[in-house]
Amino acid sequence: MVQSRDIFLALLLVGCTVSLEVQITPNQGEISLGESKFFMCEVIGIPKLIEWFGPNGDRIEANRPDVTVTRNDESSSTLTLYKAGADNAGTYKCVATSGDQQAESTIKVKIFQKITFTNAPSPQEFTEGDNANIVCDVISSPPPTVLWKYKGAKIQMEKDVRFKVLSNNHLQIRGIKKTDEGSYTCEGRLMARGEIDLRVIKVVVNVLPTIRVWQSEVNATAEVGQPAMLTCAVDGYPEPMVTWTRNEAVLETGEKYSFNEDGSEMTIMDVAKLDEGEYTCIAKNKAGESEQELSLRVFVKPKITYIVNQTTSELEEQVTLTCEASGDPTPTINWSYGDRIFTEGEQASWTRPEQHKSDDGNVVVRSDARVSSLTLKYVKYTDAGQYFCTARSAIGEDEQRAYLEVRFAPKIHGVVATYTWEKNAVNLSCEVKAHPSDVSIAWLRDGQQLPNSNTTNIKIYRTPSTSFLQITPESENDFGSYNCTASNEMGTESKEFLLIQAEVPSAPAVSLAKPFSTTAQILFEEPESTGGVPILRFKAEWRVHGRGSWMQKIYELQDGSIGEVTITGLKPETGYQVKMSAINGKGEGESSPAEFFKTEPVRNPNPPKLEGILQPKGNSVKISWVKQDDGGSPIFHYLVRFKPLQDSDWKPEIRLPASSEHVILSGLQWDTDYNVYVVAENQKGKSQPASMSFRTSAEPEAIPDLGDEAALSMGIMLWAGILVVVFVLLLLAVDVTCYFVNKCGLIMCLCGKSGTGTKGHNLEEGKAAFIKDESKEPIVEVRTEDECTANHNAAGPTEPNETTPLTEPEKSFGDEKSKLGEAELSHALTEIAAEHNSVIQTKTTEGKA
Numbered sequence: 001m002v003q004s005r006d007i008f009l010a011l012l013l014v015g016c017t018v019s020l021e022v023q024i025t026p027n028q029g030e031i032s033l034g035e036s037k038f039f040m041c042e043v044i045g046i047p048k049l050i051e052w053f054g055p056n057g058d059r060i061e062a063n064r065p066d067v068t069v070t071r072n073d074e075s076s077s078t079l080t081l082y083k084a085g086a087d088n089a090g091t092y093k094c095v096a097t098s099g100d101q102q103a104e105s106t107i108k109v110k111i112f113q114k115i116t117f118t119n120a121p122s123p124q125e126f127t128e129g130d131n132a133n134i135v136c137d138v139i140s141s142p143p144p145t146v147l148w149k150y151k152g153a154k155i156q157m158e159k160d161v162r163f164k165v166l167s168n169n170h171l172q173i174r175g176i177k178k179t180d181e182g183s184y185t186c187e188g189r190l191m192a193r194g195e196i197d198l199r200v201i202k203v204v205v206n207v208l209p210t211i212r213v214w215q216s217e218v219n220a221t222a223e224v225g226q227p228a229m230l231t232c233a234v235d236g237y238p239e240p241m242v243t244w245t246r247n248e249a250v251l252e253t254g255e256k257y258s259f260n261e262d263g264s265e266m267t268i269m270d271v272a273k274l275d276e277g278e279y280t281c282i283a284k285n286k287a288g289e290s291e292q293e294l295s296l297r298v299f300v301k302p303k304i305t306y307i308v309n310q311t312t313s314e315l316e317e318q319v320t321l322t323c324e325a326s327g328d329p330t331p332t333i334n335w336s337y338g339d340r341i342f343t344e345g346e347q348a349s350w351t352r353p354e355q356h357k358s359d360d361g362n363v364v365v366r367s368d369a370r371v372s373s374l375t376l377k378y379v380k381y382t383d384a385g386q387y388f389c390t391a392r393s394a395i396g397e398d399e400q401r402a403y404l405e406v407r408f409a410p411k412i413h414g415v416v417a418t419y420t421w422e423k424n425a426v427n428l429s430c431e432v433k434a435h436p437s438d439v440s441i442a443w444l445r446d447g448q449q450l451p452n453s454n455t456t457n458i459k460i461y462r463t464p465s466t467s468f469l470q471i472t473p474e475s476e477n478d479f480g481s482y483n484c485t486a487s488n489e490m491g492t493e494s495k496e497f498l499l500i501q502a503e504v505p506s507a508p509a510v511s512l513a514k515p516f517s518t519t520a521q522i523l524f525e526e527p528e529s530t531g532g533v534p535i536l537r538f539k540a541e542w543r544v545h546g547r548g549s550w551m552q553k554i555y556e557l558q559d560g561s562i563g564e565v566t567i568t569g570l571k572p573e574t575g576y577q578v579k580m581s582a583i584n585g586k587g588e589g590e591s592s593p594a595e596f597f598k599t600e601p602v603r604n605p606n607p608p609k610l611e612g613i614l615q616p617k618g619n620s621v622k623i624s625w626v627k628q629d630d631g632g633s634p635i636f637h638y639l640v641r642f643k644p645l646q647d648s649d650w651k652p653e654i655r656l657p658a659s660s661e662h663v664i665l666s667g668l669q670w671d672t673d674y675n676v677y678v679v680a681e682n683q684k685g686k687s688q689p690a691s692m693s694f695r696t697s698a699e700p701e702a703i704p705d706l707g708d709e710a711a712l713s714m715g716i717m718l719w720a721g722i723l724v725v726v727f728v729l730l731l732l733a734v735d736v737t738c739y740f741v742n743k744c745g746l747i748m749c750l751c752g753k754s755g756t757g758t759k760g761h762n763l764e765e766g767k768a769a770f771i772k773d774e775s776k777e778p779i780v781e782v783r784t785e786d787e788c789t790a791n792h793n794a795a796g797p798t799e800p801n802e803t804t805p806l807t808e809p810e811k812s813f814g815d816e817k818s819k820l821g822e823a824e825l826s827h828a829l830t831e832i833a834a835e836h837n838s839v840i841q842t843k844t845t846e847g848k849a
Contacts, residue, residue, distance in 0.1 A: 020045035020103035022096045029092075029109035031084045033141075038080040039107055040072070041094035049097040050077040055090020055109075084111050113141035115188040115197040123202035127287045132176040134201060136169060136186035144188035144195075151182055178237065181205040209236035209283035211292040220271040221395050222300045228268045230294050232281035240283035240290075251279075273298050273328070302331035302391035304400040312379050313490070314408035320375045321402050325391035331398075333372035335365055336388045342374060381408035384435070409491025410434040412484055414466075416495075419502040419532025420473060421586045427461075428469040428497045430484035437488075441467040444483040471499060503531035505582040505589040508538065513597035516606070517572045517632030520597060523564045527582045527589065537583045540565050545575035545596060554583075572632030573601040602632035605680040607690035612676070618697030620666035625678055625690065627661075633682040634658065645673035645693070670699035 021044035031037045043050060052060040052069045060079065062069050067088070070078045081088050089111040095104040119137035126132040138144055146169040148155050155171075157163050162174045173180055180203065187198040212233040220228035234240050242263030244251045251257050251266070258267045268275055276298040282291045306324035325331050335342040342365045364375040376383055384406035390399045413431040420426035432439050443450040443460060450469065451458045457478065461468040469482060479501050485494040506527040514521040522540060537557055541550040555565050570576065577594040606628035613622045627635065640654040640663055656663060668674065674696070677689040 020047055020096050020098055020101050022094055022103045022105040024094055024105045024107045027107065029107045031081065031088070031109060031111055032114040033085065033111055034083050036080070036082045037084065038078050039092070039094075040076055040078050041096075041105065042076045043096040043103070044075070045096070045098060045101070045103070047075065047096035047098045047103075051095045051097075052077065052079045053093040053095065055092065060092075081109070084109075086111050112193075113139060114193075115140040115144050115190055115195050117186070117188070117197070117199050120186055120199040120201060122200065123204045125204045125206055125286065126173075126176050128178055128205050128207045129175055132173045132180075132203070132205075133166070134171040134173070134184055134186075134203060136171070136199060136201065138169065138186070138188040138197075140188065140190050140195070142190070142192060144190050147187045147189065149185035149187065152185070176205055178205045178207055205237070206285065206287040207235070207237040208287040209234055209240035209285055209290045211281055211283055211290050213281075213292050213294060216293075217295040217297055219297050219299060220268075220275075222271050222273045222275075222298050224301060225270060228271045228275070228296060228298075230266045230268070230279055230281070230296065232264055232283070232292055232294065234262070234264050234281075234283040236283060236285050236287065236290075238285050240285040243282045243284070245280045245282065246277065268296070271296075271298055273300060298328075299393075299395045300326070300328040301396040302327035302393050302398045304389060304391050304398050307389050307400045307402045309403040309405065311405040311407070314379055314381050314406055316379055318375055318377045319379055319404065320373050321387055321389075321404065322371065322373045323389035323391075323400070323402070324371045325389075325398065326370060327391060327393055327398075329393050329395075330370060331391040331393040333367055333370075334390045334392065335372065335374045336390065337385065376404075379406055381406050381411065381433070381435070405435070407435050407490055410439055410486035410488055410493045412486055412493055412495040414484075414495075414497065417498045417500055419500050420471075421502045421533075422473045422475065422478075424585060425470055425472040426499070428471065428482055428484075428499065430467045430469070430486070430495070430497070432465055432467070432486045434486065434488045434490070436490070437464065439486050439488045441484065441486045443467065443469050444485060445481070450482070469497075473499070473501075476501070500532060502533045502584070502586045503529070504587045505529060505531045505535055505584050507590040507592045508580045508582050510578065510580055510592050510595045513578060513595055515570075515576075515597045515599045516629040517600045517603055518570050519566055519568045519629050520570060520576070520578070520599065521564055521566050522578055522580070524580050524592070526563075530582075531584050531586055531589070533584050533586060535582050535584050538562060538565065539581045539583060539588065540567055540578065541581075541591065542567055542576050542578040545577050570599050572599055574599050600632070602684055604685045605629065605631040605633075605635055605682050605687045607687040608638070608678055608680055610676070610678055610690050610692045612692055612694045614694070614697060615664065615666075617666070618700065619668045619670050620664060621668070621674075621694055621696070622662055622664050623676055623678070623692070624662040627680070628687075630680075631682055631684055631687075633684055635680050635682050637681055639679040639681060639686070640676070642674055642676040644669060645675055668696050670696055672696050 023042050023044075025040045025042065029039070041050060041052070050071060054060050054067070060067055060069050066082050066085075068080045068082075070080070072078055077094065079092060079094070089109055091106050091108045093104055093106045095102065115138060117136065117138050119135055121135065124132075124134055134148075136146070136148075138146060146165070148163075148165060148171045155163050157165065162176075164172045164174070166172055169186075171184065171186075182203060184201045184203055185198055186201060187196065189196050212235070214231060214233070218228060218230055220226070230244075232242070234242055239262070242259075244257070244259070244263070244266045253259055256269055258269065259265065264281075266279070266281075276296055279294050279296060280291050281294060282289060302325050304323060304325045306322065308322070310319050310321055312319040321335070323333055323335070325333055342363055362377050364377075366373050366375075372389070374387065384404055386401045386403055388399055388401050390397055411433045413433065414429040418426055418428055430441060430443070432441060441462070448454075451460065457472040457474050459470040461470065467484065469484075471478060471482075473479060479499050482497045482499065483494055484497060485492065487493075506529040508527050509525045510522060511525055512523040514523070520542075524538075527535065535557055538555045539552055540555065541552045543550045551567075551569075553565075553567065555562060565580075567578065575596060575598045577596055579591045579594045581591040582589050608625035608627055611624045611626075613624070614620075615622055623640070625638070635658040637658055638656045638660055640656060641650045642665060643650045654663065665674075665676075672695065673693060675691060675693050677691050679689050680687040
């Protein structure tokens with residue numbers, strides 16, 4: 001029992017003598033200046049007390065503002081240094097106590113200065129050309145090494161001597177340029193701690209304003225309501241502010257001046273002469289200011305300030321017109337009358353208007369500074385009128401007129417000799433010019449005033465300036481001389497007029513006969529003498545050579561001349577004689593000697609003459625043709641081909657009856673050029689193709705929406721029209737069926753009037769419409785006429801046609817055509833319909849005689 005108690009006491013004694021251990025974490029005590037840091041003191045054992053002691057040996061009390069001690073638990077305590085300063089450096093000790101047991105641990109705290117930029121502003125601005133010192137102040141302990149970089153690359157000082165790092169680590173750039181502008185990096189390094197920090201500094205280089213003037217002297221015109229613009233192109237950085245001054249006074253925006261957004265353009269409104277002078281353009285920015293002078297030169301357009309009308313009498317010694325003008329520069333002054341221009345210093349004879357020889361008088365022009373005078377000597381009545389004074393300079397001109405009034409005795413004009421014949425009334429015209437225009441006019445014959453009691457065939461008509469003596473000759477005594485006398489307050493003038501007996505014209509001369517198979521073109525020269533009166537018409541006579549009676553035709557004169565006629569109805573390969581005569585109001589003159597010609601044998605026809613007219617729809621065209629010489633054999637049909645100009649393949653050939661005179665091509669491509677060929681064919685063969693080109697219209701825009709009501713109305717009208725057409729077609733079909741089957745109906749009534757065989761004749765001479773599917777080929781419409789289409793003269797070598805205004809109309813179709821039976825015509829129409837794959841609509845009319 002005693003032994004057990006001794007063992008227990010021994011063990012208790014051993015436990016009471018266990019030592020304490022103290023450990024501080026972290027075990028490194030480096031603190032950056034101004035940095036806060038804590039240290040934890042951990043005790044192994046069971047301490048009763050844990051205390052911290054400062055570098056001076058004093059115990060650190062809890063809750064100090066800069067240094068605090070906090071007991072975390074039974075075995076740890078924390079020391080915290082807030083914003084450590086240099087006086088916080090030293091050795092700190094943590095002491096743990098438990099009875100008479102005590103343990104401690106120390107930590108050496110070092111306070112160091114980390115890399116700190118105390119002054120590195122950004123941006124930093126400099127003026128181009130200055131020596132720039134880029135500021136970058138950096139501190140640390142120990143002092144740092146400073147490096148400079150430009151746009152991320154280290155600056156090589158040895159390569160550009162303009163760059164230098166100063167003793168205070170600032171970067172100096174001597175004569176800085178705009179190209180040096182950008183981002184610079186100031187970098188501090190501390191090798192001992194491997195510490196690095198940097199600042200990016202934006203460097204801005206300001207540029208002194210420069211002014212470029214494209215036009216140092218600007219010209220403007222005054223009093224025309226136009227502005228003038230002065231411009232100075234300004235460069236610099238930052239963008240300069242521009243102001244304008246005149247006579248050291250700043251010009252502001254207002255009614256007189258306006259400026260663009262940056263002020264580089266100044267507009268002067270309603271330029272006047274007072275605006276002329278010097279203007280200064282001033283450009284200013286951070287780098288400084290520049291200025292440039294510009295001049296405004298203001299010109300004044302010429303203006304006539306004085307001109308007056310003048311009045312004089314014919315044959316007075318002289319008259320002077322005066323004109324004064326202003327302007328800058330001084331204008332030159334010219335005078336003009338009609339097309340005649342008089343220049344300064346001129347002194348020469350002048351061919352006056354309405355005269356054909358130079359007058360004896362002179363025109364003298366004199367100028368002195370801004371005044372010019374025009375003097376006319378020995379004034380004639382033809383000098384009256386408007387004289388224009390023109391003041392002209394490089395910038396413009398002004399024109400005013402002065403009217404010269406010339407008083408003169410009557411001047412009589414008019415055709416002296418007039419031709420007529422008995423019973424044909426004619427006028428003798430006495431045209432009078434006079435000023436004053438209050439003129440009395442009298443007609444005399446053999447000293448007796450007309451009309452009188454012995455002259456019942458004479459009448460007088462009067463206008464303000466002309467007297468007409470109308471004479472209807474009744475005998476040879478009425479021909480001869482008549483006197484017109486005119487008087488006003490300035491004097492009297494008389495003139496004799498002759499009335500001469502007219503004659504019939506002389507014979508024209510046949511110069512050339514150009515024969516074809518059934519026609520001939522006769523070219524002739526007009527008569528040497530018209531007999532004193534105009535030729536009204538020509539007569540051509542022809543017959544088979546040496547036998548038969550003369551055929552004749554009268555050709556009315558159109559447009560004053562004719563020169564050629566065409567005779568038709570000739571037989572192929574036959575000799576003919578032809579002669580010509582002229583007819584005037586007096587009567588028919590002698591005939592020319594007969595000329596011989598021989599027509600050509602039967603041959604191919606001549607190509608027809610074409611004409612194209614666009615239809616209102618725009619993509620359809622009407623091709624019309626005029627039949628030319630048929631070559632002595634009736635034309636069987638016409639062949640039509642067409643194609644777009646850019647295509648190589650022709651559309652299918654269209655065959656039309658000989659009586660056709662046009663075809664309508666529809667459903668063509670919009671805005672496209674087309675070629676068309678038309679060929680005539682007779683028993684000898686085909687003619688040369690007649691060709692023409694045309695262009696369709698551009699496709700019209702879509703019809704705008706007309707609204708529901710309008711659309712409904714149009715729909716109703718459309719359906720009504722369709723129903724009417726269907727009804728008419730049904731009636732026509734029934735009538736045609738009745739005609740062919742039972743010989744009754746409307747067609748039978750119409751055709752019955754023409755007697756036997758007229759049905760085929762009417763059907764041949766009817767109008768047919770060949771309509772193709774628009775989706776495949778254009779619609780073709782064919783029209784035939786009751787009579788053969790007449791020929792018209794073609795230009796150049798084209799043969800004469802048969803229906804020029806100077807020829808007789810061609811007769812109706814021959815008996816051969818009119819005698820075509822129903823079966824033959826029906827078969828022919830069926831072939832045409834099959835060839836074109838179209839619907840044939842035949843409308844018959846009564847045959848013409």
